[in-house]
Amino acid sequence: MALLEVKNLGISFGGLRAVNEFNISVEKGQLYGLIGPNGAGKTTVFNLLTGVYQPDEGAILLDGVNLTGKKTIEICKAGVARTFQNIRLFGDMPVLDNVKVGLHNHYPYSTLEGILRLPRYHKVEKEMNEKAMELLKVFGLEDYADYQAENLPYGQQRKLEIARAMATDPKLLLLDEPAAGMNPNETKELMDTIRFVRDHFDMTILLIEHDMKLVSGICERLTVLNFGEVLAQGDTQDVLNNPEVITAYLGS
Amino acid sequence: MKTKAGRLSKTTKNDLITYAMVILAYIVMQLLVSTGHVSSLIQGLLVPFCTYAIVAIALNLTVGILGELSLGHAGFMCVGAFSSAVFSLAFKDAIPSGLRFFIALLIGAVAAALVGFLVGIPVLRLRGDYLAIVTLAFGEIIKNIINALYLGVDANGIHFTMKDALSLNMEEDGVVLIKGAQGVTGTPNDSNFTVGVILVLITLFIVLNFIRSRTGRAVMSIRDNRIAAESVGINVTKYKLIAFTISASLAGVAGVLYAHNLSSLTALPKNFGYNMSILILVFVVLGGIGNIRGSVIAAVLLTLLPEVLRVLSDYRMLIYAIVLIAMMIFNWSPNAIFFRKRVKQRLTAGRKSGKEA
Numbered sequence: 001m002a003l004l005e006v007k008n009l010g011i012s013f014g015g016l017r018a019v020n021e022f023n024i025s026v027e028k029g030q031l032y033g034l035i036g037p038n039g040a041g042k043t044t045v046f047n048l049l050t051g052v053y054q055p056d057e058g059a060i061l062l063d064g065v066n067l068t069g070k071k072t073i074e075i076c077k078a079g080v081a082r083t084f085q086n087i088r089l090f091g092d093m094p095v096l097d098n099v100k101v102g103l104h105n106h107y108p109y110s111t112l113e114g115i116l117r118l119p120r121y122h123k124v125e126k127e128m129n130e131k132a133m134e135l136l137k138v139f140g141l142e143d144y145a146d147y148q149a150e151n152l153p154y155g156q157q158r159k160l161e162i163a164r165a166m167a168t169d170p171k172l173l174l175l176d177e178p179a180a181g182m183n184p185n186e187t188k189e190l191m192d193t194i195r196f197v198r199d200h201f202d203m204t205i206l207l208i209e210h211d212m213k214l215v216s217g218i219c220e221r222l223t224v225l226n227f228g229e230v231l232a233q234g235d236t237q238d239v240l241n242n243p244e245v246i247t248a249y250l251g252s
Numbered sequence: 253m254k255t256k257a258g259r260l261s262k263t264t265k266n267d268l269i270t271y272a273m274v275i276l277a278y279i280v281m282q283l284l285v286s287t288g289h290v291s292s293l294i295q296g297l298l299v300p301f302c303t304y305a306i307v308a309i310a311l312n313l314t315v316g317i318l319g320e321l322s323l324g325h326a327g328f329m330c331v332g333a334f335s336s337a338v339f340s341l342a343f344k345d346a347i348p349s350g351l352r353f354f355i356a357l358l359i360g361a362v363a364a365a366l367v368g369f370l371v372g373i374p375v376l377r378l379r380g381d382y383l384a385i386v387t388l389a390f391g392e393i394i395k396n397i398i399n400a401l402y403l404g405v406d407a408n409g410i411h412f413t414m415k416d417a418l419s420l421n422m423e424e425d426g427v428v429l430i431k432g433a434q435g436v437t438g439t440p441n442d443s444n445f446t447v448g449v450i451l452v453l454i455t456l457f458i459v460l461n462f463i464r465s466r467t468g469r470a471v472m473s474i475r476d477n478r479i480a481a482e483s484v485g486i487n488v489t490k491y492k493l494i495a496f497t498i499s500a501s502l503a504g505v506a507g508v509l510y511a512h513n514l515s516s517l518t519a520l521p522k523n524f525g526y527n528m529s530i531l532i533l534v535f536v537v538l539g540g541i542g543n544i545r546g547s548v549i550a551a552v553l554l555t556l557l558p559e560v561l562r563v564l565s566d567y568r569m570l571i572y573a574i575v576l577i578a579m580m581i582f583n584w585s586p587n588a589i590f591f592r593k594r595v596k597q598r599l600t601a602g603r604k605s606g607k608e609a
Contacts, residue, residue, distance in 0.1 A: 050483060076485035084483075090476035092542075093469070101473040104466060105485045111494060114465025115458055121465065128466075168484050 001064065003028040003204050004172055009048055009058035018044045019228045022058070024206075026172070026221075031198055032206045033219030033236070037248060040225040042208045043085060046174050050082050051075045063171060077105060079171035083161040085180060085208075091150035095141060095160055098149050099132040102167025107131075132167065138200065139163045139193065155186040159193060166201065173197070175207035179214050187211060191218050216240060224248065267460045270545040271453060277552075278449045285445075293559060299513040301552045302448025303506045306455045308535035308547040310502035313459055315533070316542030317468065318495040319475030320376070321384040325503045326528035327391030330519055331367045332360035332504025333511035334398050337436040338429045340512065342405060344440055353442035353512060357451075360508035361501045367394070368500020369493065376492045391529055398519040403430040435518035436511070443512040451509060452548070455502050459544055462498065471495045538579045550579075 004026040011019050019041045026032045034042050047053045049060060051072040060067045067075050090098050109124045136142045139159045144152060149160060158178055165173060178194065179187045191214055197203050209215050215222065215236070222239040224231040226248045232239045239245055281298065284290045307329055314322045336356035343352055371390050378386055402419070403412045406426030413419045417428055430436055462468045470491045473481040482488055511517050521527060535554060539546030557575060561568040582588050 052479075072482045073485050073487055076483060082483055084480065088477045088480035088483075090473045090480065092476050093472055097469055097472075100466075101469050101481070101486065102484045104470055107466070109466060111462070111465065111467040114467055115461045117461060124466075164480075164484060 002026055003030075003063055004049075004206070005059075005061040006049070007059045007061075009045070009055050009060065011044065011048060011053055011056050017228055019048065019055075019225075022225075022228075022230060024223055024230075024233075026204055026206055028204050029198070029202060030204055031194070031218055031220050032204075033215045033222045034206060034208045034225065035210070035215055035222060036225035036231070041228040042225055043176060044228075045225070046082060046176055046208065049075075049174060050080060076168055076170075079169075080174065081165035081168045081170035081172070082174035083158070083165055083176055083178060085176040087154075087157050087161055089149040089157060089161060089164070091148065093149060094145065095147050095149055095152065096129070096132050096136065096145040098160060098164050099135050099167045100128050102164040103128050103131060106169060135163050135167055138166075138196075155182060155189065158182070158190065162193065162197065166197065166203075171204065173203050173205045175205060175209075177208050177210065179209060179211045184213075187214055190214070194218055212240075263464060266545075267456075267464075270456060270460070270548070273545065274449060274452055274456065274548065278445075281445070293562075294556075297555060297559060298445040299443055299448050299509065300555055302445070302452050303509045303513070304532070304535065304551040304555050305452050305548045306509065307503050307506035307532050308539065308551040309452075309455050309459050309544055310499045310506065311532050312536045312539070312542065312544055312547045313462070313499040313502070314496060315536050316540075316544075317463055317475065318471055318492060318499070320492070320496075321380065321533075322387040322496075322499075323384050323526060323529045323533065324371070324387035324389075324391030324394075325499075325532050326524045326526070327387075327394035328364045328368055328500040328503035329507035329510065329528070330391075330394055330398060330524035332364040332507030333517060333524075334430065334436065334507075334519070335363035335504075336360035336508040337439045337511040337517050338403065340440050340442065341429055341436060341438060342427075344438075349440060349442050352440070353447070356442070356512065357505060357508050360504045360511075362504075364504020364507065365497050365501035368503075369497045371500070372493050372496040376489070376496060388526055388529065391524075391526060395519045395521070395524045398430070398435075398524075399433050401430050402428065402432050404428040433518065435516060437516040439511055439515060439517055441512060441515060443509050448509055451505060455505065456544065456548075458498070458502070462495075463544075467491065467494060534576065538576065538583060540583060546583075 002025040004024065006022060006024045009019060009022040022045060034045065036042055044053065048055050051070055051074070054069055058068070062078055062080060065078060067078055070078070090101060107124050107128045109120045113121050133142060133145065136145055139162065141156060141160060141163060144156060149157070152160060162175070175194070179190055182190060194205065195218055198205055219236050221234065222236050223233045224239060224245050231248055232242045232245050285295060307325060311322065311325045314320055336359050339359050340352055340356045347355070375383060375386050375390070400414045401412060402415070402417050403410070404420045404422050404426050406423040408423060411420040411422055417431060420428065470486045473486055474488050474491055478488060535551040536547055538554065539550030558568060558572055561571055564571060
């Protein structure tokens with residue numbers, strides 16, 4: 001059975017049918033791409049998958065667990081993590097603390113234990129620091145641990161956002177236009193990072209992207225959205241050579 | 253791993269400097285008082301210094317750490333002041349003063365926390381200006397309710413009314429504790445400078461440790477980006493409420509200190525109105541939003557300033573205003589920040605070259 005099963009997902013905003021009869025099935029360990037022209041409804045699909053919007057109809061199953069209608073926090077705890085199209089870091093906090101917020105739910109101690117600095121505070125904080133540094137090392141950010149997140153270079157901010165998402169220990173990682181605003185070199189580095197995350201953490205990744213080089217370079221399967229509906233679905237090369245897809249992107 | 257150790261010791265060092273600064277100020281003040289170098293005017297300000305420092309730290313938790321603008325902190329102070337003053341008055345002869353003040357502190361803190369929690373539930377759904385307006389209104393409501401409240405105790409138990417002292421319908425042996433607009437009179441004077449400084453240190457300890465803890469990080473992540481915080485599984489409502497309740501509770505502690513420094517406590521607009529709330533906000537903004545040490549310094553300086561300027565009579569408020577503007581420019585103007593950095597760099601560079609030579 002697939003890790004992520006989405007069946008007949010749909011949502012309307014007023015009279016606008018933003019997403020209609022959206023189906024997708026992502027196998028464990030797959031690198032799956034979601035592409036489509038601007039305004040096709042890709043980010044809306046992500047917002048539906050993470051509980052930012054509630055679907056009008058359809059079902060979302062992660063590992064057989066029904067996530068339809070759940071809140072963002074519950075969906076995060078169930079194992080879905082995401083990054084954002086416009087980077088959303090905790091800008092005024094150090095890089096290390098950004099990752100530690102991602103670890104929040106896995107390393108519990110109470111507020112009172114924190115204020116009084118009881119033994120459990122010291123123990124858990126030490127474990128958290130070690131785990132967070134480990135993650136930063138994986139993404140090559142360990143030298144930036146003390147930096148304020150908003151002072152990082154753009155490419156590193158993207159990486160930090162992925163590191164923070166990985167800190168929640170997800171089963172599925174959603175990346176919303178990770179290469180947006182990057183130059184070719186940064187994009188190439190990002191492709192290596194994404195591939196590395198998949199291999200190193202045995203992660204399942206669903207990503208939205210416009211950069212065709214990135215999509216054809218790393219995605220194994222693709223779904224193309226156009227006007228909220230699935231236009232094509234299948235292996236990357238087949239989909240990219242599909243005349244309908246070419247028409248949707250370039251016009252006829 | 254080196255960087256991590258460096259970072260930890262840096263925040264810890266910063267916190268220790270803050271504690272040390274308060275303790276040092278206390279020792280210097282005590283020495284000056286005991287050698288008779290301090291005028292009675294300044295001596296009378298010692299407890300208010302502590303009161304305002306505590307409430308400024310409390311408000312900084314809401315404004316700087318939680319990132320929400322509250323204009324109702326005088327209201328929480330008011331709750332703490334009156335709940336504890338009533339207790340101290342009622343048990344004036346029954347409990348020795350040390351223990352009584354300790355219990356009064358707990359009562360004030362818990363009462364303010366409870367009100368903060370109840371106010372927080374609806375208010376924290378709002379953001380920005382709306383939250384500021386509603387907290388402003390809550391502060392005024394609390395002040396006005398207490399202004400109209402009559403409360404008394406007799407053999408039959410506790411009586412209260414919003415009309416007048418007669419409608420309390422008490423037995424002859426009954427004691428009126430809150431007399432409406434006349435407030436509470438005869439509260440034992442249990443607070444002093446030493447107690448105040450200890451409370452400032454406890455407040456600093458609570459707030460600084462809170463910020464460096466897991467809960468504090470969650471609160472700051474909500475401040476920096478609510479949507480991202482939710483996406484990594486932070487319960488936004490819960491952490492906002494925790495921070496706001498702690499902040500209200502500490503404002504209540506400041507209220508307890510305030511009440512036990514005066515023999516007669518009234519809920520005048522001057523004490524607990526929006527003017528007061530804005531004054532506290534001025535301490536926080538000028539001390540630096542999110543800068544706890546700055547709040548303490550600003551609270552003390554800006555409480556001292558109008559009193560010192562009293563000799564200038566009519567020009568007092570004019571100069572006070574100019575100082576406020578100057579402080580604002582020094583703290584927040586990009587040019588001033590750049591200038592400060594350059595001076596600091598030059599000083600440290602000078603020290604380094606001095607070592608080499």
